[in-house]
Amino acid sequence: MLDVTCEHCGKILKIPEEYLGQRGRCNRCHGVITVTVAPLKFSAEAIQAAAESEQEQGENGSLQDLPQSSEAIIPHKCPMCGTLLHIPARYAGQRKRCTTCNAMLTVPRILTDEEPPQPPRSTGTVPPTVPVPPTSAMLDHIHNIGKGLFAGGCLILLAPVIIALFVIGFALLSYRTSTPPAPTRQASARRPTQEPRPPSVRPQKAPSTVTDAEVKEIALREYPNDYAMQNYVYDQQLAAKQYVGTVTDGEVKQIALREYPNDYSMQKYVYDQQLSAKRYMAEVTDREVKQIALREYPNDYAMQNYVYDQQLAAKQYAGTVTDGEVKQIALREHPNDYSMQEYVYDQQLSAKRYMAEVTDREVKQIALREHPNDYSMQKYVYDQQLSAKQYMSAVGNSAAKSRAQREYPNDYTMQKYVYDQALKGP
Numbered sequence: 001m002l003d004v005t006c007e008h009c010g011k012i013l014k015i016p017e018e019y020l021g022q023r024g025r026c027n028r029c030h031g032v033i034t035v036t037v038a039p040l041k042f043s044a045e046a047i048q049a050a051a052e053s054e055q056e057q058g059e060n061g062s063l064q065d066l067p068q069s070s071e072a073i074i075p076h077k078c079p080m081c082g083t084l085l086h087i088p089a090r091y092a093g094q095r096k097r098c099t100t101c102n103a104m105l106t107v108p109r110i111l112t113d114e115e116p117p118q119p120p121r122s123t124g125t126v127p128p129t130v131p132v133p134p135t136s137a138m139l140d141h142i143h144n145i146g147k148g149l150f151a152g153g154c155l156i157l158l159a160p161v162i163i164a165l166f167v168i169g170f171a172l173l174s175y176r177t178s179t180p181p182a183p184t185r186q187a188s189a190r191r192p193t194q195e196p197r198p199p200s201v202r203p204q205k206a207p208s209t210v211t212d213a214e215v216k217e218i219a220l221r222e223y224p225n226d227y228a229m230q231n232y233v234y235d236q237q238l239a240a241k242q243y244v245g246t247v248t249d250g251e252v253k254q255i256a257l258r259e260y261p262n263d264y265s266m267q268k269y270v271y272d273q274q275l276s277a278k279r280y281m282a283e284v285t286d287r288e289v290k291q292i293a294l295r296e297y298p299n300d301y302a303m304q305n306y307v308y309d310q311q312l313a314a315k316q317y318a319g320t321v322t323d324g325e326v327k328q329i330a331l332r333e334h335p336n337d338y339s340m341q342e343y344v345y346d347q348q349l350s351a352k353r354y355m356a357e358v359t360d361r362e363v364k365q366i367a368l369r370e371h372p373n374d375y376s377m378q379k380y381v382y383d384q385q386l387s388a389k390q391y392m393s394a395v396g397n398s399a400a401k402s403r404a405q406r407e408y409p410n411d412y413t414m415q416k417y418v419y420d421q422a423l424k425g426p
Contacts, residue, residue: 001014001015001016001017002014002015002016002017002019002020002035004033004035004036006026006028006029006031006033007031007033008026008029008031008033009026009028009029009031011026011028011029013026013027013033015035017075017077017084018077019035020035020036020075020076020077021034021035021036021074021075021076021108022034022035023035036072036075072088072089073086073087073088073089074086074087074088074089074091074092074107074108075087076105076107076108078098078100078101078103078105079103079105080098080101080103080105081098081100081101081103083098083099083100083101085098085099087107091107092107092108092109093106093107093109094106094107095107210234212234212238212241214241215234215237215238215241215264216234218233218234218237218262218263218264219231219233219234219237236265237263237264237265238264240264240265240267240268241264243264243268244256244264244267244268244271247271249271249275249278252271252274252275252278252301253271255270255271255274255299255300255301256268256270256271256274273302274300274301274302275301277301277302277304277305278301280301280305281293281301281304281305281308284308286308286312286315288315289308289311289312289315289338290308292307292308292311292336292337292338293305293307293308293311310339311337311338311339312338314338314339314341314342315338317338317342318330318338318341318342318345321345323345323349323352326345326348326349326352326375327345329344329345329348329373329374329375330342330344330345330348347376348374348375348376349375351375351376351378351379352375354375354379355367355375355378355379355382358382360382360386360389362389363382363385363386363389363412364382366381366382366385366410366411366412367379367381367382367385384413385411385412385413386412388412388413388415388416389412391412391416392404392405392412392415392416392419395419397419397422397423399422400418400419400422400423401415401419403418403419403422404416404417404418404419404422
């Protein structure tokens with residue numbers, strides 16, 4: 001970094017070396033300054049020796065380090081090797097050789113405020129571009145450009161919203177202009193007291209040409225005040241009546257008639273369901289399960305179908321269980337019902353596992369003594385006795401507690417009951 005003193009305000013500026021020989025503005029007073037270094041001092045003998053060396057080397061001679069004299073120095077970097085050279089001001093504008101890489105270079109000129117800049121001589125090559133430090137005016141210009149870009153971006157983002165609001169406003173305006181104004185008192189006085197209803201919404205009566213009085217009565221009974229629904233129900237019931245009149249299975253037809261004697265639509269539905277179930281039951285293969293279904297619903301093929309499927313699945317489940325003891329309990333309670341066997345097996349197995357994990361042995365013995373062959377009841381009694389035992393341990397009336405324990409020494413549930421009765425009094 002170079003220390004350059006502003007000749008206008010005296011501020012010492014830190015400027016990189018690559019800006020040597022260029023002009024810029026002070027960041028305090030914005031005055032124009034030239035980036036240079038302090039002149040070096042050379043003696044008269046050194047100047048005379050340099051002049052003789054220049055005559056010997058000619059115009060294209062190389063630059064040598066000179067001793068100090070009073071002549072101004074131009075700092076300049078070699079564009080090829082980057083060596084910073086200190087060149088006497090008298091060589092400004094001439095071509096010399098670098099003392100490091102021996103490359104030809106042009107010594108830059110130092111411009112003053114009174115001297116206008118001269119265009120560079122064309123050498124056939126484009127000189128390298130040197131970056132100029134930004135000034136406050138340049139920063140203001142960049143800031144103004146950023147403001148413009150931000151405003152333009154906001155406008156682009158808000159454009160769909162503005163267009164949508166414009167379309168909605170235009171639609172509302174068109175609707176208001178197309179809607180006729182409200183009638184005045186004078187105009188409404190000339191209008192009839194009641195406008196005729198449009199033909200599309202007039203109530204239509206059911207056709208008076210229907211011939212089946214029985215079906216007509218069904219329609220009238222269901223919708224006495226709705227001609228359209230009367231029309232619809234009449235058509236549905238008439239079609240169902242004609243269908244039921246053509247069926248061939250008298251047994252299934254009697255089931256349908258028994259369930260819905262006054263509704264041909266439901267007769268048709270029940271007939272189809274029962275006929276399908278009857279055909280299904282005729283093809284089943286497990287006679288034992290079929291007998292269970294027939295025993296429960298002898299006159300209903302649909303329920304036979306349902307019970308058969310439930311019992312068959314439960315029978316298959318019972319064949320896969322592994323706890324023989326629990327299975328025997330289920331068989332003992334429901335020997336002819338596989339669905340109930342499945343339910344009881346699951347309940348008993350869960351209770352058996354629960355009883356295996358309880359921790360109060362005294363209460364467990366009470367449950368086992370009351371229900372030795374029923375795990376579900378053991379679980380129920382255990383929970384009741386344990387809750388009563390915990391209750392009795394926290395009561396505060398010693399006399400009532402002693403009486404309860406004396407009457408039922410091995411039953412905490414009865415102790416709790418007697419204790420509560422004693423507190424209530426006679």
